[in-house]
Amino acid sequence: xxxxxxxxxxxxxxxxxxxxxxxxxxxxxxxxxxxxxxxxxxxxxxxxxxxxxxxxxxxxxxxxxxxxxxxxxxxxxxxxxxxxxxxxxxxxxxxxxxxxxxxxxxxxxxxxxxxxxxxxxxxxxxxxxxxxxxxxxxxxxxxxxxxxxxxxxxxxxxxxxxxxxxxxxxxxxxxxxxxxxxxxxxxxxxxxxxxxxxxxxxxxxxxxxxxxxxxxxxxxxxxxxxxxxxxxxxxxxxxxxxxxxxxxxxxxxxxxxxxxxxxxxxxxxxxxxxxxxxxxxxxxxxxxxxxxxxxxxxxxxxxxxxxxxxxxxxxxxxxxxxxxxxxxxxxxxxxxxxxxxxxxx
Amino acid sequence: xxxxxxxxxxxxxxxxxxxxxxxxxxxxxxxxxxxxxxxxxxxxxxxxxxxxxxxxxxxxxxxxxxxxxxxxxxxxxxxxxxxxxxxxxxxxxxxxxxxxxxxxxxxxxxxxxxxxxxxxxxxxxxxxxxxxxxxxxxxxxxxxxxxxxxxxxxxxxxxxxxxxxxxxxxxxxxxxxxxxxxxxxxxxxxxxxxxxxxxxxxxxxxxxxxxxxxxxxxxxxxxxxxxxxxxxxxxxxxxxxxxxxxxxxxxxxxxxxxxxxxxxxxxxxxxxxxxxxxxxxxxxxxxxxxxxxxxxxxxxxxxxxxxxxxxxxxxxxxxxxxxxxxxxxxxxxxxxxxxxxxxxxxxxxxxxxxxxxxxxxxxxxxxxxxxxxxxxxxxxxxxxxxxxxxxxxxxxxxxxxxxxxxxxxxxxxxxxxxxxxxxxxxxxxxxxxxxxxxxxxxxxxxxxxxxxxxxxxxxxxxxxxxxxxxxxxxxxxxxxxxxxxxxxxxxxxxxxxxxxxxxxxxxxxxxxxxxxxxxxxxxx
Numbered sequence: 101x102x103x104x105x106x107x108x109x110x111x112x113x114x115x116x117x118x119x120x121x122x123x124x125x126x127x128x129x130x131x132x133x134x135x136x137x138x139x140x141x142x143x144x145x146x147x148x149x150x151x152x153x154x155x156x157x158x159x160x161x162x163x164x165x166x167x168x169x170x171x172x173x174x175x176x177x178x179x180x181x182x183x184x185x186x187x188x189x190x191x192x193x194x195x196x197x198x199x200x201x202x203x204x205x206x207x208x209x210x211x212x213x214x215x216x217x218x219x220x221x222x223x224x225x226x227x228x229x230x231x232x233x234x235x236x237x238x239x240x241x242x243x244x245x246x247x248x249x250x251x252x253x254x255x256x257x258x259x260x261x262x263x264x265x266x267x268x269x270x271x272x273x274x275x276x277x278x279x280x281x282x283x284x285x286x287x288x289x290x291x292x293x294x295x296x297x298x299x300x301x302x303x304x305x306x307x308x309x310x311x312x313x314x315x316x317x318x319x320x321x322x323x324x325x326x327x328x329x330x331x332x333x334x335x336x337x338x339x340x341x342x343x344x345x346x347x348x349x350x351x352x353x354x355x356x357x358x359x360x361x362x363x364x365x366x367x368x369x370x371x372x373x374x375x376x377x378x379x380x381x382x383x384x385x386x387x388x389x390x391x392x393x394x395x396x397x398x399x400x401x402x403x404x405x406x407x408x409x410x411x412x413x414x415x416x417x418x419x420x421x422x423x424x425x426x427x428x429x430x431x432x433x434x435x436x437x438x439x440x441x442x443x444x445x
Numbered sequence: 446x447x448x449x450x451x452x453x454x455x456x457x458x459x460x461x462x463x464x465x466x467x468x469x470x471x472x473x474x475x476x477x478x479x480x481x482x483x484x485x486x487x488x489x490x491x492x493x494x495x496x497x498x499x500x501x502x503x504x505x506x507x508x509x510x511x512x513x514x515x516x517x518x519x520x521x522x523x524x525x526x527x528x529x530x531x532x533x534x535x536x537x538x539x540x541x542x543x544x545x546x547x548x549x550x551x552x553x554x555x556x557x558x559x560x561x562x563x564x565x566x567x568x569x570x571x572x573x574x575x576x577x578x579x580x581x582x583x584x585x586x587x588x589x590x591x592x593x594x595x596x597x598x599x600x601x602x603x604x605x606x607x608x609x610x611x612x613x614x615x616x617x618x619x620x621x622x623x624x625x626x627x628x629x630x631x632x633x634x635x636x637x638x639x640x641x642x643x644x645x646x647x648x649x650x651x652x653x654x655x656x657x658x659x660x661x662x663x664x665x666x667x668x669x670x671x672x673x674x675x676x677x678x679x680x681x682x683x684x685x686x687x688x689x690x691x692x693x694x695x696x697x698x699x700x701x702x703x704x705x706x707x708x709x710x711x712x713x714x715x716x717x718x719x720x721x722x723x724x725x726x727x728x729x730x731x732x733x734x735x736x737x738x739x740x741x742x743x744x745x746x747x748x749x750x751x752x753x754x755x756x757x758x759x760x761x762x763x764x765x766x767x768x769x770x771x772x773x774x775x776x777x778x779x780x781x782x783x784x785x786x787x788x789x790x791x792x793x794x795x796x797x798x799x800x801x802x803x804x805x806x807x808x809x810x811x812x813x814x815x816x817x818x819x820x821x822x823x824x825x826x827x828x829x830x831x832x833x834x835x836x837x838x839x840x841x842x843x844x845x846x847x848x849x850x851x852x853x854x855x856x857x858x859x860x861x862x863x864x865x866x867x868x869x870x871x872x873x874x875x876x877x878x879x880x881x882x883x884x885x886x887x888x889x890x891x892x893x894x895x896x897x898x899x900x901x902x903x904x905x906x907x908x909x910x911x912x913x914x915x916x917x918x919x920x921x922x923x924x925x926x927x928x929x930x931x932x933x934x935x936x937x938x939x940x941x942x943x944x945x946x947x948x949x950x951x952x953x954x955x956x957x958x959x960x961x962x963x964x965x966x967x968x969x
Contacts, residue, residue, distance in 0.1 A: 101763070101772065101776075101779075101792060101793050102791060102792045103776075103777070103778055103779045103789065103790060103791060103792060103793075104777070104778060104789070105542075105544070105778075105788075105789035105790070105791055106778070106789055106812070107875065107877065107878045107881070108780075108782075108784075108785060108786055108787060108788060108789075108862075108864055108877065109784060109785045109786070109864030109867050109868060109877065110778060110780055110784045110785075110787070110789065110807065110812055111784045111785075111811065111812070111868070112816075112867075112868075112873070113867065113868050113869055113870050113871070113873060115869065115870075115871045116871050116872075116873065117819055117822060117871045117872055119871065120822075120824070120871050171817065171819070175819065177822075215820070216819065216820050216822065217819075217820030217821050217822050217823070217872075218820065333825065333829075382822050382823045382824040382825065383822050383823050385823075387823040387825050387828070387836065387838055387839065388825070388828070388836060389825075389828070389829075392825075431839070435836060435855070436458075436828070436834045436836070437834060438706065438833060438834050438835060438856045438859050439457070439458070439693065439697075439703065439706075439832070439833040439834050439859060440693065440703055440704055440705050440706035440708070440833075440859065441705075441706050441856065441859070
């Protein structure tokens, strides 16, 4: 009897990229749900618009590149990219902002480098930074957390704003927007207020930003589940959060009036979302275990430095992109000791 | 003081806990396989030079008779595994990944199984060289699957003190259970073999490493040790993490010693042998029997009645499949060895050889579907499971880009091709295949370079020779010219004398030609 042959091993892996990406999406669900709860329907429009644009853009570029379209769309990587970008945008954003950001992320940030696995920069953060630099006004209008369940704008009003830019009659921007905690921190410090005075404002809640703190904890929960599922490794989140924690603790201890404490830094802005979902992007991050520690620590340090002394209230996106640039060097110098080479540890 | 075994075990990086599938074949004792009508004995069943036949077609041979002698140091003899008549010495299908034929001696068996007189010998006072010769004459090779000549492996060479013999009973590949059954059924043979090998290499201790998914085997060896009372041998149950049975990984787990990358176990004072080889060594020395049979696991859901059989070397696989109840209808692939490291056979025509520890028939549905791989997303799972602590993702990247210097820098040649990285890759990249390709490409390039170097050296040498000859010719000519010039100036007397002498010589020759000796003119 004759048989077909193949190279060993003869049994295959039980996992797939699409499985991994789907798990990332599951882990994003609790935080996203809380986001909708606190800030209304805007984020839903963000996500739908971003994901739709990303899939269309990916399909179009793949068709232009004569590459198979269907498997690439089925791997969910574009969905994850778009979803993360949407979460980084203000919750009430005009449609063109979301579409443009998503286009930049997928076309410029990913496909022009050769598609999945080839991009040196985190695509979601590329899209985000392009928007942040190009459209500062639209990118800094944040809704106030409207208290659990009571959104400031209904579904119809939100849709109208997203597609026409018009707010309901009798409602103006000042009534519905509010500085984010990190914005409030920066403005307050510029006005010579102390941290205690700033955090007394209604922007802040029990731990950090009111409303925001719960969303941050939901990212933490999703991230821990990803760790448990072994979708991500512990090195990047631990190093990044540890660095932010250590730096903010030291500076807060030295001068508590000028430097916010660890709790505010860990639970505000993009820290937790960044630590578990963005800096853990395997493609644009370091691929060695020790390198991931360096990479995470670098993202944490840049985040803190930009927040504290830079011109932007938050720094996660810039920190991730800056560390992306350092990845080849980090990978080169953090190779593990190969079995039988040099001294056994 | 008795330490708990686990307290003194070490770990290697990575590895996988695989589903064992051992119960499929390890529940029944080893059964003798029938004598086949025809035995096909390949001349090359070991690593090294093929053996040279010493029988002729038509000759009657007995079981245990040498039918091919080793050719060179790294080589082993081949013995007839039953009595009968040599009917052919020709190329036949052999079990090899290439699927090509190889030279074989074919014996038509007579069913009598007449055996040459065994020549047992007492181990006491036997010189290591004598024992090694005996093992060599018995045709012993590593029975774990690598088939390296045992006598060579037991000769680590001068300057390498060996204090420890490691017996490999890990059997970490899924499905295979021949060593499991051997350890359960013939533990005394393994212990006796261990002592033979210890005497050869001068090791005072022996550790037998058995994966803890074989508690019966551990128990059997331990109770045999108790009966035997020796304290020089220890049995250790080790965690069932594939590939703990890989030589360097096993040594690390049992001793904490790490064999250097380009080195041998002897560099860290260890010699490692398979338990099956040890049992065969005991039979070779104490029983005086050469290696003519081995235990083979026939298993997988592609066979109707899996189990273990004592099989004569040279038995065609298709005859053996009949012992296991034949193929199931679903069968799709036949593998020699395990699912991780074995190779797929193109057919069941080849014979069982000394390296055949397992024949695994897998149904079509259980075999990897060659799904289109996706690009690497650098998730690093492969690096997490790599038992050599390599970075498979980086190796793959550089092999893909054909940057072979980088590839070597990333220590490709430390890859043991265990297949762990393939098993966890979410992009379904056939990494092990990439690494095999990378290695052969680098070898090929090295060959090319060596050839080019030789060619360049020869070319340069020729150029130099031509120039030297030219220089010498010119020097000679210059000298001659100078001499002529000098001669024309003052030595015309010498010249005249020389001319005169030449004329004399010519005349003498002519005269000699005109007066041939009498009676010798006929043939001219």
